[in-house]
Amino acid sequence: MAPRRILIDNATLGGVERITGQVQTANLDQVDNDILCLERLVTAILFSDELLAIDDYKDRFRTQRLKAFDYVRFHKPDEEVRTSIAEDAGAFARGMMFSFDGAEPAADVAAFFEALRIEPQLRWNIFVSSEYLTLSLLVRDTRHASYEHRIDGVLIGEDLDTERSAELPDNTPTVSVVGRPEIEDVKELVRALASGNPNFAGTHANSMLDRLVFGYGWAAERSYFYNAMADRESADVCLAPLRDAFCESCCRIDHPGQVGSLIEALKRTTRTSLEAILEPDGRARFAMRLPFFVSYLISRTDNPEQCIDLALSLRSRPEFAGCRTILDNLQHLSPADRTREINGILRYLEQSCADLMRRYEVSTDGGPQYSLTLGVSGIGIGTSAKLSQLFRSYRNRPFSRVFRNIAQDMLNVERMGSLHDRIRSSLREHPKPRWSRISMTPRVLRRRENEHGRPVDF
Secondary structure (H helix, E strand, O other): OOOOEEEEOHHHHHHHHHHOOOOOEEEHHHHHHHHHHHHHHHHHHHOOOEEEEEOOEOHHHHHHHHHHOOOOEEEOOOHHHHHHHHHHHHHHHHOOEEEEEOOEEEOHHHHHHHHHOOOEEEEEEEEOOEEEEEEEEEEOOOOOOHHHHHHHHHHHHHHHHHHHEOOOOOOOOEEEEOOEOOOOOHHHHHHHHHHOOOOEEEEOOOOOHHHHHHHHHHHHHHHHHHHHHHHHOOOEEEOOHHHHHHHHHHHHHHOOOHHHHHHHHHHHOOOOOEEEEEOOOOOEEEEEEEEOHHHHHHOOOOOHHHHHHHHHHHOOOHHHHHHHHHHHHHOOOOOOOHHHHHHHHHHHHHHHHHHHHHHHOEEEOOEEEEEEEEEEEOOOOOOOOHHHHHOHHHOOOOOEEEEEOHHHHHHHHHOOOHHHHHHOOOOOEEEEEEOOOOOEEEHHHOOOOEOOEEEOOO
């Protein structure tokens, strides 16, 4: 059997550079995102025979990147091929709709925020007689909203990646508002709201509007780009946290209700390691429970670099080699008897997941730690559904992909306890570190007005 290859994206490697101290960390709300990047890297190591990356960073960042990850094979694609895929990826991103129905996101982008587990809302922030437009996050308690700050750190990490990547086509999604067909971008959205409010004084400094629109488009573009590149390299793909959330949102769009039910079913029980929904033609959506490997690795080492070294040494163990074989079989389903075949593969996968949980699960004072991973397999590529567009290069061929659930992984980081201090022991803070500044509104004010603000009304 051919070796299992995984293509890892540059944003993940960038997060690993920060958490290992190779690069300074300027915004401290990025740290938990970078821990998740390390988790993705060590998981990719354990579940691959070979790691690949695309060598398309700007020249001034390349040398350090190549030296830091000498266990990754960097591939420099033909420029014509890279440009062609980037153009297709940009077109895919521009075709994604960042829609509003009144003050709140709607349609496809709502699934993205459901995957991120955040609730944005357009609001007016009122200061005396001036009103500032903001995209605020609805939270239960504004004094305890660390999760929302960490999600903003995820967006900031993606912004750093675009600064270092090769020049790419525009990937800004189309902005739309129900009942307002003339609005197609953020500027027109702000202009339309400003024209209807005589007290408009500008956009609030803490608004997340630009960051979320950018993050949605960039996640769409990069997800498409790396999946297409992985296809050319006959590899699976490991994506940074925001991009996994985007792919999960595409599953939520195409299969409403199923993704949430699969994930919630695994949360409710410790007796099973895999939940699946199979269709007669052999297509499947499944969710599996795996260890949060960073907690296991750091519990046996002193710093993040040693976690990577330990993962590289564990890679050859039979439990990981066997799991790689099972996952590889999902990529090569035969046209006949596909339903029976995938049933058998998923049964072996559940047994492998259960074995890994027994060997590598870690419980801290915060509770048990495990990752939830959404999988899709055997999808027939069509022309309209979001997954079919995202995986267009796989038309008429079986394939499988898995995506980590960002909300569960953020909970794992929160539960690390004393291990959290150890995993960030190599961190190099910028001399003048920053924290995220975001606008937050109590959820009870979703449809209410007070002296400080109100939802926008088109």
